[in-house]
Amino acid sequence: MALLxxxxxxxxxxxxxxxxxxxxxxxxxxITPAYQKTNLDLKFMAPSFTHWMGTDGLGRDVMMRLIQGVxxxxxxxxxxxxxxxxIGVFFGCLAGFYGGKVDDFVVWxxxxxxxxxxxxxxxxIAMVVGKGLLGIYLGIGLTTWVGICRLVRGEVIKHKxxxxxxxxxxxxxxxxxxxxxxxxxxISHVIIVTFTLRFPAAVGTxxxxxxxxxxxxxxxxxxxxxxxxxxxxxxxxWWEMTFVTLAVFLLVLAFNLLGDxxxxxxxxxxxx
Amino acid sequence: MTDVNPIxxxxxxxxxxxxxxxxxxxxxxxxFTVGRGETLALVGESGSGKSMCALSLTxxxxxxxxxxxxxxxxxxxxxxxxxxxxxxxxxGSQISYIFQEPMVSFNPVFMIxxxxxxxxxxxxxxxxxKSEVSxxxxxxxxxxxxxxxxxxxxxxxxxxxCMIAMALACSPELLVADxxxxxxxxxxxxxxxxxxxxxxxxxxxxxxxxxxxxxxVSDLAxxxxxxxxxxxxxxxxxxxxLDDPQHDYTQQLMAAVxxxxxxxxxxxxx
Amino acid sequence: xxxxxxxENLNVIYGKGKDSVHAVKDVSFHIKAGEIFGLVGESGCGKSSLxxxxxRINTPSSGSIDFKGVDVASLSGKALKTYRQEVxxxxxxxxxxxxxxMKVGHAIIDVLNVHKIGAGKEERRERVVELxxxxxxxxxxxxxxxxxxxxxxRQRICIARALSLNPDLLVADxxxxxxxxxxxxxxxxxxxxxxxxxxxAFLFVSHDLAVVxxxxxxxxxxxxxxxxxxxxxxxxxxxxxxxxxxxxxxxVPTF
Numbered sequence: 001m002a003l004l005x006x007x008x009x010x011x012x013x014x015x016x017x018x019x020x021x022x023x024x025x026x027x028x029x030x031i032t033p034a035y036q037k038t039n040l041d042l043k044f045m046a047p048s049f050t051h052w053m054g055t056d057g058l059g060r061d062v063m064m065r066l067i068q069g070v071x072x073x074x075x076x077x078x079x080x081x082x083x084x085x086x087i088g089v090f091f092g093c094l095a096g097f098y099g100g101k102v103d104d105f106v107v108w109x110x111x112x113x114x115x116x117x118x119x120x121x122x123x124x125i126a127m128v129v130g131k132g133l134l135g136i137y138l139g140i141g142l143t144t145w146v147g148i149c150r151l152v153r154g155e156v157i158k159h160k161x162x163x164x165x166x167x168x169x170x171x172x173x174x175x176x177x178x179x180x181x182x183x184x185x186x187i188s189h190v191i192i193v194t195f196t197l198r199f200p201a202a203v204g205t206x207x208x209x210x211x212x213x214x215x216x217x218x219x220x221x222x223x224x225x226x227x228x229x230x231x232x233x234x235x236x237x238w239w240e241m242t243f244v245t246l247a248v249f250l251l252v253l254a255f256n257l258l259g260d261x262x263x264x265x266x267x268x269x270x271x272x
Numbered sequence: 273m274t275d276v277n278p279i280x281x282x283x284x285x286x287x288x289x290x291x292x293x294x295x296x297x298x299x300x301x302x303x304f305t306v307g308r309g310e311t312l313a314l315v316g317e318s319g320s321g322k323s324m325c326a327l328s329l330t331x332x333x334x335x336x337x338x339x340x341x342x343x344x345x346x347x348x349x350x351x352x353x354x355x356x357x358x359x360x361x362x363x364g365s366q367i368s369y370i371f372q373e374p375m376v377s378f379n380p381v382f383m384i385x386x387x388x389x390x391x392x393x394x395x396x397x398x399x400x401x402k403s404e405v406s407x408x409x410x411x412x413x414x415x416x417x418x419x420x421x422x423x424x425x426x427x428x429x430x431x432x433x434c435m436i437a438m439a440l441a442c443s444p445e446l447l448v449a450d451x452x453x454x455x456x457x458x459x460x461x462x463x464x465x466x467x468x469x470x471x472x473x474x475x476x477x478x479x480x481x482x483x484x485x486x487x488x489v490s491d492l493a494x495x496x497x498x499x500x501x502x503x504x505x506x507x508x509x510x511x512x513x514l515d516d517p518q519h520d521y522t523q524q525l526m527a528a529v530x531x532x533x534x535x536x537x538x539x540x541x542x
Numbered sequence: 543x544x545x546x547x548x549x550e551n552l553n554v555i556y557g558k559g560k561d562s563v564h565a566v567k568d569v570s571f572h573i574k575a576g577e578i579f580g581l582v583g584e585s586g587c588g589k590s591s592l593x594x595x596x597x598r599i600n601t602p603s604s605g606s607i608d609f610k611g612v613d614v615a616s617l618s619g620k621a622l623k624t625y626r627q628e629v630x631x632x633x634x635x636x637x638x639x640x641x642x643x644m645k646v647g648h649a650i651i652d653v654l655n656v657h658k659i660g661a662g663k664e665e666r667r668e669r670v671v672e673l674x675x676x677x678x679x680x681x682x683x684x685x686x687x688x689x690x691x692x693x694x695x696r697q698r699i700c701i702a703r704a705l706s707l708n709p710d711l712l713v714a715d716x717x718x719x720x721x722x723x724x725x726x727x728x729x730x731x732x733x734x735x736x737x738x739x740x741x742x743a744f745l746f747v748s749h750d751l752a753v754v755x756x757x758x759x760x761x762x763x764x765x766x767x768x769x770x771x772x773x774x775x776x777x778x779x780x781x782x783x784x785x786x787x788x789x790x791x792x793x794v795p796t797f
Contacts, residue, residue, distance in 0.1 A: 163638035170597050171653045171703070172626035181652070185643040317722035318693075428585075457584035457749065462793035484722065487795030514797050528727040530756040532779065532794055 002261035008254035012070055019071030023219075035064035035220060047239050054239035056228065062240050065220035066247055072221045073251065076136060076206040077199040083141025084198070088148030089191060093179050095149070096156025106153070110146045118143045122205075126214045136215050140202050148194050155187040189266030196259035200252035207248060222248055278305035279446055279478050280329070285342035287321075287328055298324040298337065300502035306446065311472055311479040313489040313510070316499035317525075322482045325499070326448050329480075330363045346446070365395040368439035372451040374431035378423040385409075385419025388438050395442040408437040412467060429460035436467065440477075447471075450482040465491055486529055490514055498522045545572040546743050547596070547629075547711055552605035552615075554591050565591040567767040568605075573711065576741040578733070580758030580775060582748055582790070588767040593713045593747045597631045598622060609711070627657055630704035634716035636696035640688040646699045647674075647684030650706050657707055673702040676739075677732060694725035701732065705740075712736075713745045718753060730757050751794055755779050763787050 026033035039059035047054045053062040095106035113121075122139030129135045159165060160183070168178045203222075209215035210223025222244050229240035287299035298321045306312045314322040327333050329344055330351060344351040346367065351359065363369075371377055378387060388408060389401045396404075406416050412433040423431060432452060439447055449468065453461035469492055471477050481493060489496050489510060496513050498506040498521065506519040517523045554566035565588045573579045583589045594600045596607060598614060607615045614625050633639040641649060647670045660666040671681040677698040688696060697717060704712055714733070718726040734757065736742050748754050754761055755775055762772040763786065771784040782788045 163633045163635050164641045166594075166599060167631070167633060167639045167700070167703075168641075169599055170626065170631040171656070171707070172623045173653070173656050177652075177656065182641050182644070186641065188643075317724065458751070458793040459584060459789060461795070465795065485795065486797050490797030491795045525723065528724045530727075530730075530750070530752040532752045532755055532791070532796055 001257065005254045005257040005261065008250060009258055012251055012254070013074070015067050015070045016074035019068045023068065023071065035060060035068050053243045054237075056225070056240050060220075062225075062243060065225060066222075066243055068220040069222040069225060069244070069247070070251075072133075072216055072219055073203040073206065075133070076140065077202045079137045080140040080144065080202045081195055081199060083137065084145040085148055085191060085195060087142075088145035089152050089184075091145070092149040092152025093156055093184070096153040097160055097175065097179050097183070099157075103153075106149065110149050113143065114146045116143075118205075122209065123214065126209075131214055133216055133219075136206055136209055139209075140205050144198060144202070147198070148191070151190055151194060152187060155190055156183055159183045159186055189263070192266060193259050193263040196255050196262060200255040203248070203251060278307045278310075279347060280306040280480070281343075281345040282325075282329070283343055283345070285325070285328060285344060286340040287324055287333060288338050288340050289336055297502045299328060301342070302499075302502070302504055303342075304497050304504065304507065306478050306480055308445075308478055309472065309476040310495065311468075311481060311493045313481040313483060313493035313496045314499055315483055315486060315489055315496060315525075317484060319501075320499040321502040322499045323450055324502075326369075326450050326480060326482050329446075329448065330359055330367055332363070332369075361395075364391065364444070365442040366444050367446045367448060368442070368444040369448045369450065370432070370435045370439050370452050372454050374428055374435050374455065375423070377435055378431065380423050383420055383422055384426070384434050388419070388434070388441055391438050391441040404441075408440060409434075411440060411471075412437045427460075428456050429463060432456060432460075432464055433467065436464075436471075440471070440475075443475075444477075446478045446480065448480045448482070451484070452481075453488065454483075454485075461488075468492060486514065486526065498525070544574055546575045546577075546610065547745075548572040548606075548608040549596070550606045550608070552592070552595065552607065553603045554588070554595050554600060555603040556591075565767055566595065566602075569764075569767075569769050571762055571769065571772060573743050573745060575710065575743055576737060577760065578737060578744040578746055578758045580746045580748060580754040580761035581764060582751055582754050582761060583764035584749060584790075587764045589747050589764050590715055592764070593631070593715050593745060596745060597629050597713050598625065599631075623657070627707040628709050629711045629713065630707060630709040631713040631715065632697070632700050632704050632717045634720055636693050636700060636720060637688075639700055640696060642688055645685050645687055646691070646703075649699075650684075650703050653703060653706050659707065669706065673706055676705065676736075677702045692725075693721050694729060697721065697729055698732065701729075701736075705736070708740075709742070711743045711745065713747070715747045716749065717746075719748065719750060726753070733757065751779060751791060763790070 022033060037060065041059065043055060043059040045051055045055040045059075051061050051063070053066065055061055056065070091106045091109070095103040121143050122136070125139040125142065126135035129138060156179070165178060165182065168182050173182075206215055206221065207223040207226065210221040211227045213227070215221060215223055225240060225244045229237070229244065233241050282305070283303045285299055285302045286297065289296040289298055300321070302321075302325060304312065304314075314325060316322045324333060324337070328339070329346070339352055342352075346362070351362065354362070378384070385405050388405050392399075392401050392404055405419055409416055409419060414430060414433050414437070418426065418430065418434075426434070452468075453464050456464065465488060468479060472479055479492075481488070483489060493510045495508065496510045497504045498513070498519065500521045506513060506517065506522045513522065514526070517526055549572065550570045552566055552569045553564070556563045556565055567588075569592060571579070581589045581592065591600060595602050598617065602615050605615065606613050609625065609629065617625055640646060644652070647667075650670050650673060651666050654660055654666045654669060660669050670684050674681040674684055679695065679698050679702070683691070688699075691699065717733070718729050721729060730753065733744065737744065746754065746758055758775045760773065761775045761778050762769045763778065763784065764770070765786045771778055771782065771787045778787065779791065782791055
């Protein structure tokens with residue numbers, strides 16, 4: 001099962017890289033890529049051998065747009081993680097290790113963030129930096145570090161009381177070195193697992209935001225595709241909606257199951 | 273004083289882990305008996321298989337372990353042949369265990385008295401549980417009010433007494449004590465040892481004592497079995513084994529133990 | 543007077559106000575160079591707090607800790623780091639005191655790096671080899687993870703790590719109580735060897751009177767944060783003066 005998920009994740013990753021290369025190539029040559037070409041004669045074609053997943057309302061190939069959508073989803077998943085995880089890990093380590101006033105401050109900070117409805121916060125950020133991917137990156141990144149911070153803080157508190165940390169203190173190692181060189185490798189499995197679990201959550205949020213119209217504007221995001229497909233669903237144009245939701249479902253499922261498998265494999269307590 | 277009709281008769285017991293090159297004979301053709309009212313000590317270092325022996329009695333062994341023959345006769349019944357349901361009736365009501373770590377052996381969110389009552393509920397439905405709890409606490413010399421205490425409010429020694437009270441809840445005939453005082457201070461250990469001695473004298477409890485401490489063996493046990501790498505290498509009356517060890521390993525073990533009064537080592541027991 | 547460490551009227555109080563715990567009360571003693579000084583008592587008597595205060599993981603509330611003529615009770619920053627090269631600690635739990643994600647040799651090199659001992663990678667690696675040999679371990683094993691070692695071997699590694707800074711005083715907090723008796727005997731022998739070869743002094747914290755009797759020169763008995771009796775180990779154990787010492791001695795099961 002874990003191998004199957006890993007296979008799916010690898011497949012999605014390859015598609016994402018392929019999508020990015022195609023996008024860059026057309027951007028560089030300044031030509032309209034195939035997935036953006038509209039051809040009204042071909043609109044609403046059901047799946048066939050030429051268009052495996054059919055075409056949308058402007059005659060664009062659904063499969064091509066779906067693959068481009070993977071790229072957007074990956075960018076969102078990875079960039080928001082790059083924003084959220086360092087913040088969460090940094091504050092979590094400080095709070096867990098030093099305790100006292102530092103801990104009080106960090107707990108106050110993340111409680112404040114956690115008490116704000118995430119969507120409102122993202123909307124506010126999108127208002128400031130404008131619609132588009134940047135707003136999504138910042139909005140999701142700056143709201144989702146709270147969970148990681150909490151987890152890391154707890155783990156650090158647990159490790160702080162272990163003798164090897166005291167031994168390191170007795171040997172004259174500085175606090176920074178103890179936190180980042182000694183404790184951090186011991187809690188890395190928590191961070192990796194968190195990454196695999198929050199990745200699909202971020203993708204889900206992006207889909208949702210694009211659906212609401214405050215996300216991606218001119219790129220074929222899955223959210224936009226679902227938004228445009230829903231109008232035609234009752235007319236029997238089932239293919240766009242089906243394949244996009246299927247892709248979202250598979251991506252989320254694969255990452256979640258992979259996260260579970262990784263947690264089992266990486267947790268030293270389960271291995272010994 | 274080998275009993276003609278012992279309460280526990282383990283013969284030729286073998287317990288293995290793994291296969292091929294990874295085969296570990298945790299218990300290797302072990303035989304011993306515990307007579308009624310007798311205290312037998314199994315001594316050995318970590319990894320000698322003494323704890324596995326104790327757990328084998330009611331098949332509490334880890335799932336990876338395999339029984340490779342032998343029998344465990346408890347009051348004439350072979351425990352290895354019993355079904356899980358029959359075994360769980362024996363556990364607690366006829367054979368009780370106490371373990372090394374009293375701090376983690378209790379559920380932290382329930383009162384002690386309640387936890388002892390739970391043990392009573394499982395095996396003895398007929399009696400007045402409140403008064404039985406008081407009786408048990410009195411038996412282990414704890415004040416009645418501690419029935420309303422939570423585990424974290426008690427010291428290690430008090431918790432170990434509660435463990436013993438819980439183990440005695442269903443008046444078992446055999447008490448298996450696996451390193452019961454290792455986590456305790458010496459003065460507390462002394463109290464617990466005295467308590468066990470008292471129980472064995474007054475109630476006629478049979479005790480199988482697992483320990484690495486030869487001092488405890490000398491204090492408490494009638495007979496002793498020395499284990500090394502899954503095998504019993506020496507067996508006999510306690511004083512006889514400790515005063516005149518026959519096997520090399522027993523001699524090594526005794527030489528390795530630091531003595532409180534090294535000068536009087538040889539003439540303390542004449 | 544050639545005393546290495548002199549502790550005078552040391553107090554350690556945890557917490558403030560009503561919840562405060564007076565862990566160490568007005569303790570005074572001294573340790574000479576090359577001496578093994580035992581500290582016995584039951585759990586909660588303050589012996590570990592005292593040990594940790596001497597290596598300055600804890601800060602004392604009042605009193606002085608004089609080490610080679612310097613009062614270390616209030617050191618901080620650079621000076622504290624220097625002090626920690628001279629006083630080291632070995633802990634009870636050989637399983638917990640090594641970082642499970644770090645090869646044991648790297649754990650030692652890490653310490654050498656921090657204290658800038660030895661020039662360059664090669665010299666530090668050589669130092670690890672020397673240290674491993676000095677505690678009776680095969681230097682080949684330096685590049686393994688802690689879980690590949692037995693309890694006794696791990697305790698040797700911890701001792702090697704503590705020795706890496708060439709200390710004059712080693713605080714050993716129950717160094718053998720988690721080990722089997724035969725392994726225990728080997729480790730005690732190693733400590734004795736180190737004392738002779740390096741003129742290393744020990745503060746040997748233990749609850750086991752028999753062990754203390756066998757390795758220590760002098761001993762202090764702690765009860766409720768105070769030292770109730772102190773003297774040569776034979777005198778204290780064979781002829782105890784204080785009631786508590788007598789109670790402790792009579793509780794030990796002997797054979």
